[in-house]
Amino acid sequence: MTAFDLLSEPIRKYIRDQRWESLRKIQEASIPRILQTENNYVIISKTASGKTEAAFLPILSKVNFKERGVKVLYISPLIALINDQFVRVEKLCEYLDIKVTKWHGEASKAQKDHLIKNPEGIVLITPESLEAMFVNRPYNIHHLFSKLDYIVIDEIHSFLGSERGVHLKSLLSRLQQANENRFKVVALSATVSDVNEYAELKDYLGNSEDTKIIRDNTPKPINVIFKYFPGPVTELPLDLLKDLYVRTHDSKVLVFPNARGRVEEVAVKLKMISERVGGHKNYFSHHSSVDKEVREYVEFFAKNASLQNFCISCTSTLELGIDIGNVDEVVQIDATNSIASLIQRVGRSGRREDKSSNLCLYSTDKWSLLQSIACWLLYTEKYIEPIQVTEKPYDVLLHQILSIVKGSSGLYLVELLDKIAKNPTFSNITEIEVKDIINHLNQIDFLEKLGNEYIIGVEGEKVVNNKDFYSLFHTPTFFKVSSNGVKIGELPLTPQVREDENVYLSAKIWKIKYIDFESKKIEVIPAKDGRKPLFLGDAADTAHLIREKMLEILFSKEVYDFLDQVGQLVLQYFRVELSVFKVTNVKKQRPLLNSNDNIFFYSFAGSQINKTICLLFEEIGIDYRYDESCSIFQFKHSELDLLEKIKATKLNDDQINQILYKHLERNPSMINFSKWGAYLPLRFQAEILKNKLYNFDECFTFLNKIDYVFNEHDVD
DNA sequence: GACCTGCTGCGGCCTG
Numbered sequence: 001m002t003a004f005d006l007l008s009e010p011i012r013k014y015i016r017d018q019r020w021e022s023l024r025k026i027q028e029a030s031i032p033r034i035l036q037t038e039n040n041y042v043i044i045s046k047t048a049s050g051k052t053e054a055a056f057l058p059i060l061s062k063v064n065f066k067e068r069g070v071k072v073l074y075i076s077p078l079i080a081l082i083n084d085q086f087v088r089v090e091k092l093c094e095y096l097d098i099k100v101t102k103w104h105g106e107a108s109k110a111q112k113d114h115l116i117k118n119p120e121g122i123v124l125i126t127p128e129s130l131e132a133m134f135v136n137r138p139y140n141i142h143h144l145f146s147k148l149d150y151i152v153i154d155e156i157h158s159f160l161g162s163e164r165g166v167h168l169k170s171l172l173s174r175l176q177q178a179n180e181n182r183f184k185v186v187a188l189s190a191t192v193s194d195v196n197e198y199a200e201l202k203d204y205l206g207n208s209e210d211t212k213i214i215r216d217n218t219p220k221p222i223n224v225i226f227k228y229f230p231g232p233v234t235e236l237p238l239d240l241l242k243d244l245y246v247r248t249h250d251s252k253v254l255v256f257p258n259a260r261g262r263v264e265e266v267a268v269k270l271k272m273i274s275e276r277v278g279g280h281k282n283y284f285s286h287h288s289s290v291d292k293e294v295r296e297y298v299e300f301f302a303k304n305a306s307l308q309n310f311c312i313s314c315t316s317t318l319e320l321g322i323d324i325g326n327v328d329e330v331v332q333i334d335a336t337n338s339i340a341s342l343i344q345r346v347g348r349s350g351r352r353e354d355k356s357s358n359l360c361l362y363s364t365d366k367w368s369l370l371q372s373i374a375c376w377l378l379y380t381e382k383y384i385e386p387i388q389v390t391e392k393p394y395d396v397l398l399h400q401i402l403s404i405v406k407g408s409s410g411l412y413l414v415e416l417l418d419k420i421a422k423n424p425t426f427s428n429i430t431e432i433e434v435k436d437i438i439n440h441l442n443q444i445d446f447l448e449k450l451g452n453e454y455i456i457g458v459e460g461e462k463v464v465n466n467k468d469f470y471s472l473f474h475t476p477t478f479f480k481v482s483s484n485g486v487k488i489g490e491l492p493l494t495p496q497v498r499e500d501e502n503v504y505l506s507a508k509i510w511k512i513k514y515i516d517f518e519s520k521k522i523e524v525i526p527a528k529d530g531r532k533p534l535f536l537g538d539a540a541d542t543a544h545l546i547r548e549k550m551l552e553i554l555f556s557k558e559v560y561d562f563l564d565q566v567g568q569l570v571l572q573y574f575r576v577e578l579s580v581f582k583v584t585n586v587k588k589q590r591p592l593l594n595s596n597d598n599i600f601f602y603s604f605a606g607s608q609i610n611k612t613i614c615l616l617f618e619e620i621g622i623d624y625r626y627d628e629s630c631s632i633f634q635f636k637h638s639e640l641d642l643l644e645k646i647k648a649t650k651l652n653d654d655q656i657n658q659i660l661y662k663h664l665e666r667n668p669s670m671i672n673f674s675k676w677g678a679y680l681p682l683r684f685q686a687e688i689l690k691n692k693l694y695n696f697d698e699c700f701t702f703l704n705k706i707d708y709v710f711n712e713h714d715v716d
Numbered sequence: 717g718a719c720c721t722g723c724t725g726c727g728g729c730c731t732g
Contacts, residue, residue, distance in 0.1 A: 104722080317719085337719085475722085538718065539719095
């Protein structure tokens, strides 16, 4: 029997009505497996290869929807993705008379109420909405979701390795605890590459024995072009913009310039060039600080612009699977911080099966060029940075303790401990540690003991009853920008934000007329000339793998024909510049440049290792400078012996803790990258720092492994 | 110079 024959008749009719010539490879593979086994599956396949159908065609054929209760729960990281998938899944479900309900913060209340009256069919939800239900309406969890057959998790890679992912893992376990029968999980992803990560994925889905991987490895042809236009960080070179304009004026393009300020710069300046030469007007910007309705309009325009060209300058907001239709070319300005990101971005072009992807990588300095080459080579070698596993997610545990207690009407300690013990998310955290955290929450009035039962305490109520409770990530508050009642976006309060200052936002130029500090609002009017907006933020971490590859490229003789002529020359000069070091083994050796009074240490190490080295320098009292963009440390020649000293240092766990306590006491805000970590006892905060911000194990392994290679002759 | 993600309940106002 073919995969098609295995499907139920209504589904086959749906396929015939769609006039599909055949099923996609990934669907052929998934249909018999999902239909004929009770396993969990991870479906890995390229963007737009029919993954959603690969999951839903067999699930809808298999599941008995006659029984009362929601049978399939689809979980997505984005509201926009839920709205897209709703249209697709509902169309499919019309053939089977199955109800599909959206459940997220912007979904209709009436539809939600209707579902509560008639719990049935399929629900599309976000992790945060699920959390909110556990907290505020725990009986609805049971009422709606205790008869689940399948859970589908979309874009699973966006959860792996993040606190949000740990949060979801905990919610999945709590859902399983509310179900009499074991539900199956089908996870979808475009970017899981290394076979080593399968174990991680299987563990994530909670049942490694019964979890299988289905993947389509068919390569997709990609045309890649590298272009080099040197310029300062502050402003993009005009030549680059002109070149970009000429390349893209008669096609559909996504440009990824890595930062919101630069996104605006690209959108506004390309639009100005286009106006001057009479090109199309469809230049947009798309990032988290562009007003939501404006962003939705941009997405709508792109999806429906079959006859019109457009150019959207964007951040990672357009990285995940939101449907914006077909794009001819993807442009990356300066290197991505991860290979995963590069994969997602490349996947946005050439979405049709017969079309190849087009990628153009611009660089504005030699380090960025080097990083771009590294990411590209690793991409072609099918590497992805490893997933960061949190062994002991104390901060998520603290949040989940509050959630469990709030969702109950008083809980004995044994009951609370039992619920946590049953949740594999926290299996590496000991019962003693859990009790410590509960006691601490009691002390700071987040929990309170009423008789022998725990309830939420006075301080806890403030936190738990706030709408900010449901997520595991921070969002800064910005000033809302509008013009004459029309919402445009938002800006952080930087020195740049002053009355009469002109600024770019939403691909337009504005003059700031009035700032209302009380209500955090900015009123603007259109203007002719201005500057790109400044956003506060930290650079994303760069993986060790990428930095190591950069060193490898510098000390290899390989000629890359994908580079343009200037790029070839820049790389050649760069190699000559570093040839003063006789590096023969890139795994073990690191350059140390002796120049006048200063030493430059080229660590070529991942951001976490470098941050840990910074902490060690501070601890020893070395006066140093560190540049994250090129992974270089600079310090006085007189400190040279200290580098050897650090190398010889083997701090034990206790010593590391003492250092971290000292830093935390001096600067408590250093834990703030973890939203809930700030409420933990100090020693748990130190553990979070040790595993998330720093990495002492890898840092010492790295330092012990490497030999310093000095320059052979003097350099000015 | 530096990414992104989500959101309950309730009171109050408006419209049909």
